[in-house]
Amino acid sequence: MTKVAGLSLKYIRKAYGDVRAVDNVSLDFADGALTALLGPSGCGKTTLLRMIAGLEDPSAGSISLGGQDITRLPAHKRKFGMVFQSFALFPHLNVSDNVSYALTIAGTPRGQAAARARELLDLVQLSAFADRRIGELSGGQRQRVAIARALAQEPDVFLLDEPMSALDAKLREDMQVELRQLQQRLGITTIVVTHDQHEAMTMADQIVVMSEGRIEQVGTPQAIYHQPENAFVADFIGKANFFDGVTEGGNVRLGAHLLQITPRANFIDGSPVRIAIRPEKAGLVGEANRLPAKVTFVRDVGPVRDIYLDTPIGPMIVTDSDSGQPLRIGDAVAVALPAEAIHVFPRVADQVAA
Amino acid sequence: MRRLFGHIFMALSGLVLALPIIVVAGASLNGGRTMLFPPEDPNFARFVEFFITETIWVRALQNSLIVAFGSATLAVLLAWPLAYLLWAKGSKASKVLAGLGSLPFALPPIVFGVGLGFLWAFIGSLGAIWVGIVSHATLFLALPLVTISIGLQSIDRAHLDAAATMGATEAVTFRTVILPQTLPYSISGFFFALVLSFNEFIVMFFVSASAYATVTLQIFNSLRNGYTPTMAVAAVLFITVSIAVFSAVARWGDLPRLMGADQSRN
Amino acid sequence: MTAVDSTKAEMTAPVPQMRRPWGTWALGALILFLAVTPFILVIVISFGQKIEGAGWEWDFTLANYQRFFVGALWPDEVTFLHLQRLYYALYYAVIASVLAVATAFPFTYLLTRQSRRAQSCWLVFILASLSLSEVFIVMGWDVLLSNRSGLPMLFEVSGATDWLKRTGWFDVLREWGLANPRNVKFKTSEFATILTMSYLVWPYAVILLYPALSRLDPSLTEAARTMGASPTKVMTSVILPTVKLPLIGSTLLLFVFLLGSYVTVVVFAEPAKQTTAVAVYESVRGATLDAPFGAAQAVVLLVTAALFLVLAQYLTKRSEAR
Numbered sequence: 001m002t003k004v005a006g007l008s009l010k011y012i013r014k015a016y017g018d019v020r021a022v023d024n025v026s027l028d029f030a031d032g033a034l035t036a037l038l039g040p041s042g043c044g045k046t047t048l049l050r051m052i053a054g055l056e057d058p059s060a061g062s063i064s065l066g067g068q069d070i071t072r073l074p075a076h077k078r079k080f081g082m083v084f085q086s087f088a089l090f091p092h093l094n095v096s097d098n099v100s101y102a103l104t105i106a107g108t109p110r111g112q113a114a115a116r117a118r119e120l121l122d123l124v125q126l127s128a129f130a131d132r133r134i135g136e137l138s139g140g141q142r143q144r145v146a147i148a149r150a151l152a153q154e155p156d157v158f159l160l161d162e163p164m165s166a167l168d169a170k171l172r173e174d175m176q177v178e179l180r181q182l183q184q185r186l187g188i189t190t191i192v193v194t195h196d197q198h199e200a201m202t203m204a205d206q207i208v209v210m211s212e213g214r215i216e217q218v219g220t221p222q223a224i225y226h227q228p229e230n231a232f233v234a235d236f237i238g239k240a241n242f243f244d245g246v247t248e249g250g251n252v253r254l255g256a257h258l259l260q261i262t263p264r265a266n267f268i269d270g271s272p273v274r275i276a277i278r279p280e281k282a283g284l285v286g287e288a289n290r291l292p293a294k295v296t297f298v299r300d301v302g303p304v305r306d307i308y309l310d311t312p313i314g315p316m317i318v319t320d321s322d323s324g325q326p327l328r329i330g331d332a333v334a335v336a337l338p339a340e341a342i343h344v345f346p347r348v349a350d351q352v353a354a
Numbered sequence: 355m356r357r358l359f360g361h362i363f364m365a366l367s368g369l370v371l372a373l374p375i376i377v378v379a380g381a382s383l384n385g386g387r388t389m390l391f392p393p394e395d396p397n398f399a400r401f402v403e404f405f406i407t408e409t410i411w412v413r414a415l416q417n418s419l420i421v422a423f424g425s426a427t428l429a430v431l432l433a434w435p436l437a438y439l440l441w442a443k444g445s446k447a448s449k450v451l452a453g454l455g456s457l458p459f460a461l462p463p464i465v466f467g468v469g470l471g472f473l474w475a476f477i478g479s480l481g482a483i484w485v486g487i488v489s490h491a492t493l494f495l496a497l498p499l500v501t502i503s504i505g506l507q508s509i510d511r512a513h514l515d516a517a518a519t520m521g522a523t524e525a526v527t528f529r530t531v532i533l534p535q536t537l538p539y540s541i542s543g544f545f546f547a548l549v550l551s552f553n554e555f556i557v558m559f560f561v562s563a564s565a566y567a568t569v570t571l572q573i574f575n576s577l578r579n580g581y582t583p584t585m586a587v588a589a590v591l592f593i594t595v596s597i598a599v600f601s602a603v604a605r606w607g608d609l610p611r612l613m614g615a616d617q618s619r620n
Numbered sequence: 621m622t623a624v625d626s627t628k629a630e631m632t633a634p635v636p637q638m639r640r641p642w643g644t645w646a647l648g649a650l651i652l653f654l655a656v657t658p659f660i661l662v663i664v665i666s667f668g669q670k671i672e673g674a675g676w677e678w679d680f681t682l683a684n685y686q687r688f689f690v691g692a693l694w695p696d697e698v699t700f701l702h703l704q705r706l707y708y709a710l711y712y713a714v715i716a717s718v719l720a721v722a723t724a725f726p727f728t729y730l731l732t733r734q735s736r737r738a739q740s741c742w743l744v745f746i747l748a749s750l751s752l753s754e755v756f757i758v759m760g761w762d763v764l765l766s767n768r769s770g771l772p773m774l775f776e777v778s779g780a781t782d783w784l785k786r787t788g789w790f791d792v793l794r795e796w797g798l799a800n801p802r803n804v805k806f807k808t809s810e811f812a813t814i815l816t817m818s819y820l821v822w823p824y825a826v827i828l829l830y831p832a833l834s835r836l837d838p839s840l841t842e843a844a845r846t847m848g849a850s851p852t853k854v855m856t857s858v859i860l861p862t863v864k865l866p867l868i869g870s871t872l873l874l875f876v877f878l879l880g881s882y883v884t885v886v887v888f889a890e891p892a893k894q895t896t897a898v899a900v901y902e903s904v905r906g907a908t909l910d911a912p913f914g915a916a917q918a919v920v921l922l923v924t925a926a927l928f929l930v931l932a933q934y935l936t937k938r939s940e941a942r
Binding site: 356360363364370373374377381391447451460461464465466470471472473488492495553554555556570573574585589592593600601603610613615 | 643644647648650651652654655656657658659660661662665723726727730731732736739740741742743744745746747748749751752753754755756757759760761762763764766768769770819822823827830831834835851873876877879880882883886887897900901904905911914915918919921922925926929
């Protein structure tokens with residue numbers, strides 16, 4: 001497989017009337033890596049993917065592949081394989097003919113196309129189903145056929161739009177691992193659109209978090225989780241407790257309490273800020289930033305406990321995995337917020353904590 | 355470019371579709387009694403004739419209205435139990451019955467008209483206006499049958515369970531859950547039957563036995579003498595009524611869904 | 621087996637059941653009486669006999685069918701006059717229905733890609749024109765195609781007639797019967813008949829194709845495009861194969877519908893090229909007054925129509941089963 005390197009987006013914008021579905025997106029995709037476009041529904045991630053595929057024209061900006069500008073190149077001339085949310089398998093063709101469609105219409109001899117289809121069906125472990133009708137397949141099998149079909153033309157870039165959304169939860173986790181292994185084996189540049197952070201974190205080398213048409217953060221799954229750059233990312237990826245306060249000498253004041261922050265927050269004194277702390281980083285034991293708290297609810301799901309607390313700075317949830325301390329509703333405890341685990345984000349003054 | 359081409363094609367289709375209607379509307383303005391387009395000496399004299407002065411047209415219009423409203427009402431009343439039976443039981447017998455009920459609409463109307471002519475002649479009521487009403491109700495039974503069936507299918511059966519758990523008897527469930535949810539569909543079916551009855555003439559020709567005439571039948575009867583601008587006035591009236599009725603259906607109902615569009619899209 | 625039965629029972633259980641079987645029976649009887657007896661009567665009377673000057677009487681003779689297929693004087697003399705009328709009925713209906721579907725298909729496809737609101741507006745217009753009586757449609761085309769006004773006049777005034785005469789096309793048109801010595805002429809002609817018939821069923825074609833095309837998943841065509849199919853290739857390799865059955869089914873339904881069209885043929889077809897529907901009318905209520913023979917012709921029309929309806933039904937079922 002010869003690979004054309006370097007898919008790159010510059011200042012991409014897509015407007016529908018007054019609505020900006022995608023706003024000023026610039027991105028470089030690493031060769032052979034899997035990038036996940038992650039965000040809530042309506043954030044513009046699917047529109048962005050469709051523009052990369054050539055199914056929508058950007059209102060502004062450019063897309064290039066290996067240094068060539070392909071912004072105005074129609075979809076059928078791009079050689080990008082795509083898996084659709086509904087899989088979009090052709091009901092009038094059987095499994096094998098679906099997989100070899102790209103080759104057949106390109107004029108590949110029948111025998112050769114069929115051989116390639118067999119090869120691809122082998123790859124997705126569906127060799128036995130080559131002659132089946134699409135209607136006879138289960139959801140998981142359909143997805144494999146859709147993947148095999150998209151790979152048939154040896155695409156420069158492999159695109160997947162919410163590929164797991166039509167599958168049930170158990171199957172979804174298996175397919176995530178399987179798809180990731182397949183992608184690594186083929187070493188193909190891949191872009192997956194998803195609204196599921198677990199899916200993104202399971203599969204991706206790089207995650208692009210989007211909201212309201214804009215990129216919020218780009219980074220590895222670990223970076224996105226542990227160093228969120230803003231309140232949206234902290235909230236969207238994993239769980240977080242949020243509190244509003246103001247800065248005071250690099251620390252944050254919330255009413256009567258002054259929370260120590262490490263490293264010190266780089267704000268002018270009195271700036272309104274929002275702080276976030278992940279439930280598993282806060283704890284009932286520890287010395288830093290201790291606050292009195294009252295237990296309001298305990299959710300014990302087995303390996304961990306979520307403890308719902310009322311504190312002077314507001315309600316919060318602490319995930320406790322090792323204290324083993326017996327707790328009942330109404331118990332008075334103390335909660336510790338490690339200084340290095342508190343993320344501080346700027347806040348517009350009248351914004352209200354989520 | 356492709357998109358522009360598509361728009362041009364659609365506009366052109368619309369134009370061809372509108373062409374005869376435009377021409378007829380123009381011809382209705384003729385001052386004289388010959389069908390000319392563009393109209394000669396344009397005025398509204400033919401409208402006055404059609405609606406007021408010429409009793410033959412006034413009476414025909416009355417008959418048209420009586421038959422259309424009567425038959426559409428009857429068609430809905432007949433279609434309701436049949437559609438309900440089909441939905442609630444789904445038995446083979448009800449399917450066959452629904453199929454037979456739709457037969458007159460599917461087969462050439464001239465054959466059904468001839469048959470009805472024989473039937474009413476046997477019974478001895480050929481030429482009565484109620485015969486016209488019953489005949490049209492049978493002919494257009496398929497329309498409310500289809501729309502009401504679509505309406506019934508859209509009812510979530512969990513709603514019926516919910517009503518039952520809250521103490522509703524079958525009759526109460528029917529009145530409070532099924533009827534309100536299918537009302538728009540019943541009304542659509544009524545209007546479809548109404549408009550088509552208004553325009554139908556072949557079956558009416560055979561069952562009226564020249565005892566009375568509706569507007570379209572009156573035009574049909576004088577076909578050999580050629581068209582006159584007064585008839586064009588009727589055409590203008592009829593197209594106006596159709597557009598008004600279907601606009602109302604589109605406004606208060608979901609026309610694309612009624613026509614079979616996929617709900618999940620758009 | 622029992623498991624299937626019990627789930628079925630569960631599914632139907634919440635629906636209120638009708639408790640009065642006699643009501644159901646009465647409804648069934650009424651519908652049978654109104655919708656089916658007329659057809660049975662036509663079939664029965666088609667075996668009856670005409671009484672000169674009076675009417676007709678019950679009988680069981682095949683004379684009416686013999687007259688239809690080989691002529692009344694068979695075996696001494698054979699005429700195919702009535703078969704020829706059936707042929708013209710089929711001929712007009714086939715061309716007009718294919719023409720209507722062929723032009724309504726791209727229109728409907730484009731229509732289903734519009735916004736829901738725009739679709740509603742178009743549908744109102746289409747339905748209004750669909751329900752418009754044949755007498756009005758023929759009236760419109762009559763004006764448009766008549767020699768004194770409409771298109772022939774437009775040809776004359778715009779100089780198109782002269783242009784046709786100069787280029788020699790005028791003689792071709794005359795050969796086709798679409799021109800008199802002075803100008804183009806569309807009445808009476810096969811062209812006018814088929815044109816009006818296509819127009820008559822065109823809105824029906826849109827309404828019939830609409831469900832299939834609006835349920836066509838747009839991601840199917842997009843998938844084809846990402847796999848290198850040009851727009852033309854998308855049409856031939858994805859859209860047409862997917863809607864092939866509804867397309868044929870719709871054509872058949874329109875064809876059946878057109879078999880019975882009357883006014884169009886009376887006004888636009890040449891006297892020698894009238895159809896069975898016209899002949900039925902003439903026999904039952906027109907000049908000849910021969911009800912049994914009219915019924916026999918109606919039965920032939922009925923059987924022809926039923927055959928194609930069954931075929932259409934079968935195709936629709938098959939396309940839904942997929």
